[in-house]
Amino acid sequence: MSTSIRLAIDVMGGDFGPRCIVPAALRSLALYPSLHLILVGSADAISPLIAAARYPSERVTLLSTSEQILADDPPASVLRGKPDASMRVALQQVRDGLADGCLSAGNTGALMVLARSVLGMLDGVQRPAIMAALPVAGHDCHVLDLGANVDCSAEQLFEFALMGSAAVAELTGKPNPRVGLLNIGHEVHKGGREVRAVGALLAASTQLNYVGHVEGDGLFRGEADVVVCDGFVGNVLLKASEGVANYLQAEMRDAMRASRLVRWVSPIIARSLRPMRQRNDPARHNGASLLGLRGVVVKSHGGAGEQAMLVAIGKAVKACEAGLPERIAQRLQSR
Amino acid sequence: MSTSIRLAIDVMGGDFGPRCIVPAALRSLALYPSLHLILVGSADAISPLIAAARYPSERVTLLSTSEQILADDPPASVLRGKPDASMRVALQQVRDGLADGCLSAGNTGALMVLARSVLGMLDGVQRPAIMAALPVAGHDCHVLDLGANVDCSAEQLFEFALMGSAAVAELTGKPNPRVGLLNIGHEVHKGGREVRAVGALLAASTQLNYVGHVEGDGLFRGEADVVVCDGFVGNVLLKASEGVANYLQAEMRDAMRASRLVRWVSPIIARSLRPMRQRNDPARHNGASLLGLRGVVVKSHGGAGEQAMLVAIGKAVKACEAGLPERIAQRLQSR
Numbered sequence: 001m002s003t004s005i006r007l008a009i010d011v012m013g014g015d016f017g018p019r020c021i022v023p024a025a026l027r028s029l030a031l032y033p034s035l036h037l038i039l040v041g042s043a044d045a046i047s048p049l050i051a052a053a054r055y056p057s058e059r060v061t062l063l064s065t066s067e068q069i070l071a072d073d074p075p076a077s078v079l080r081g082k083p084d085a086s087m088r089v090a091l092q093q094v095r096d097g098l099a100d101g102c103l104s105a106g107n108t109g110a111l112m113v114l115a116r117s118v119l120g121m122l123d124g125v126q127r128p129a130i131m132a133a134l135p136v137a138g139h140d141c142h143v144l145d146l147g148a149n150v151d152c153s154a155e156q157l158f159e160f161a162l163m164g165s166a167a168v169a170e171l172t173g174k175p176n177p178r179v180g181l182l183n184i185g186h187e188v189h190k191g192g193r194e195v196r197a198v199g200a201l202l203a204a205s206t207q208l209n210y211v212g213h214v215e216g217d218g219l220f221r222g223e224a225d226v227v228v229c230d231g232f233v234g235n236v237l238l239k240a241s242e243g244v245a246n247y248l249q250a251e252m253r254d255a256m257r258a259s260r261l262v263r264w265v266s267p268i269i270a271r272s273l274r275p276m277r278q279r280n281d282p283a284r285h286n287g288a289s290l291l292g293l294r295g296v297v298v299k300s301h302g303g304a305g306e307q308a309m310l311v312a313i314g315k316a317v318k319a320c321e322a323g324l325p326e327r328i329a330q331r332l333q334s335r
Numbered sequence: 336m337s338t339s340i341r342l343a344i345d346v347m348g349g350d351f352g353p354r355c356i357v358p359a360a361l362r363s364l365a366l367y368p369s370l371h372l373i374l375v376g377s378a379d380a381i382s383p384l385i386a387a388a389r390y391p392s393e394r395v396t397l398l399s400t401s402e403q404i405l406a407d408d409p410p411a412s413v414l415r416g417k418p419d420a421s422m423r424v425a426l427q428q429v430r431d432g433l434a435d436g437c438l439s440a441g442n443t444g445a446l447m448v449l450a451r452s453v454l455g456m457l458d459g460v461q462r463p464a465i466m467a468a469l470p471v472a473g474h475d476c477h478v479l480d481l482g483a484n485v486d487c488s489a490e491q492l493f494e495f496a497l498m499g500s501a502a503v504a505e506l507t508g509k510p511n512p513r514v515g516l517l518n519i520g521h522e523v524h525k526g527g528r529e530v531r532a533v534g535a536l537l538a539a540s541t542q543l544n545y546v547g548h549v550e551g552d553g554l555f556r557g558e559a560d561v562v563v564c565d566g567f568v569g570n571v572l573l574k575a576s577e578g579v580a581n582y583l584q585a586e587m588r589d590a591m592r593a594s595r596l597v598r599w600v601s602p603i604i605a606r607s608l609r610p611m612r613q614r615n616d617p618a619r620h621n622g623a624s625l626l627g628l629r630g631v632v633v634k635s636h637g638g639a640g641e642q643a644m645l646v647a648i649g650k651a652v653k654a655c656e657a658g659l660p661e662r663i664a665q666r667l668q669s670r
Contacts, residue, residue, distance in 0.1 A: 074522075074524075136582065147519050150519070150525075150526060150527040150530075151527045151528065182571060184482050184485070184566070184567055184570040184571065184574075187409075189409075190485075191485060191567065192485040192486045192567055193486065195485075195567075215570075215571075215574050216570070216571045216572070216573065216574030216575030216576070216577070216578055217574040217575065217577050217578035217581070218574075218578070219575065219578060220575065220578030220579055220581065220582045221578065221582075229571075231519070232519055232526065232527055232530070232568065233567065233568055233571055235519040235550075235551070236517060236519065236550075236551045236564075236568055236571065236572055237551070237571055237572070237575050238551065239519075239550050239551030239552040239553075240551030240552065240554065240555065240572050240575055240576055240579075241551075241575055241576075241579045242551070242552050243551055243552035243553070243554060243555030243556065244555055244575075244576045244579040244580055244583075245579055245583060246552070246555065247471065247555045247556075248579075248580060248583055248615070251611045251614075251615065252587075252608070252611065254611070255607055255608050255610065255611040256604075256607060256608075258607060258610075259603070259606070259607035261603050261607075262600075262603055262604055262607045265600045265603070265604075268594070268596050268597055268600070269591075269597055269600075269604065271594070272590055272591060272593060272594035272596075272597045273587070273590050273591075275590065275593075276586045276587065276589070276590040279586075280583070280586065
């Protein structure tokens, strides 16, 4: 990394706000030596947190804002109100060339709407998409869209495939990621109108390493590196996966507790399960990319703790280093 | 159970065919004393299996057929060809009043198409739906549609809610099951056009115990007894849930094997996990109901073994006892 990366972080979003995000941000400076941070939010909240910390102060700028987007602010309302909201101001740093990218743990819908409005879309992109990684069979499977777009045309789904393929190539280093279309069977006649139409576009494309239809179970067997679907299906898939995982873990915990003998050996079991837990820890996969915008925008999970926030910062740094929006624009132009 | 139940079983479908289905069917006679079976399929395959078995022969009829629907027969083709297919003949028993219901482990798409053609739809039903139970937080959550209909209108989704509510009330004994609409958020503006429209219909209905939107994770926290969605989303949800569960179980198994100490105590762990495994065993939830038809039709998983097949037979018996199609017809008429 030769040049410095400047990242604007909205520290006001998420369940824990500045007291989680500011310490994570300061820790990230040690991990990424050429990273410069613009911490955007309430000076009253940030100042005491940085006053007590040891960090290279020349690499941190504090940008004080007076307003904040709330978790239940309707996305449409954020365009009109709150001109000094931390999320908006962080995006403006990217628009004005003062930052290479921006990170927020706030309201996803508001971030999407504001990012479109403040940064604008790449040429040829109709709608931005949200992409995140699910831990699958020892590698990551990136899925998009995860909820930005509920009704998608075949053309939009095809754009998601191009953007996702370009982004995964840059973020993971796989030069030609396998792209799958989420569907309910392998036959070409499966799926609704738009899914069948995009299936034909994908199969005809020479730009993509298209592996065909991927079903809900095939995704978790690692059949593709990028899986494309509309935002309604993707969001259901993501949340249901979390739901099943949480449910099974709770069932397992209860079962283990029920036996005195198992409780006695549980430290041994816990130790042997640790690598698997770590590999599948949602915190290790924190950070969804908003693709199709004229700038790097990463969304952290609202419930992310300090460690998970560090992971999301790392994703934003990587996207900035790769010049992800430019790479996606090139891919779209060479269609 | 005062009167007898007559069940036609297509023994030719599924991964294991007659050698699994026939023994399961004969075992079911001991569980359901008033059950009479019509075993439909190749006499050559069935005869040796029943010749060797001890069972009340006066309660079993063998109906010999010469053809069979295959797993990869396109659903559309089965209407024209194979007039003597075991699946079709089993459905005809129901149509002709010779059986109260029918069970098959064969090609789902073919079963749906043939059932519509042979039995016809209940008055006022536009499309049949496939409903199955997912094990959730100590009870069952029934989800429909699971893949019969990929693009659903609001009106169809509303029908699914009425049919699902009536069916779950009859099958589980819960008089007023909680009905949820699968969505990607709790706010009324969430979801695509048809989902928003059916949300308004459901909220206005006085017939249903409607609990509002349920998200993918909320479903696995037991927020509803019946969850309504289109067949594309439902199928992805079902298969992704299986995929996550299988993935996590494999990860767990590998982790346990990696430690010699854990391998040593693994019999103790296995014993304490047994109740949880049994509660969540897919075999215990085998048997999807095809709703909206003029007759009871239950679809077993193609990979079902003997024990799982017994569960599906039990579901078919229960649906016959309850007169499920009549109950659903009444519910639809009283709208």
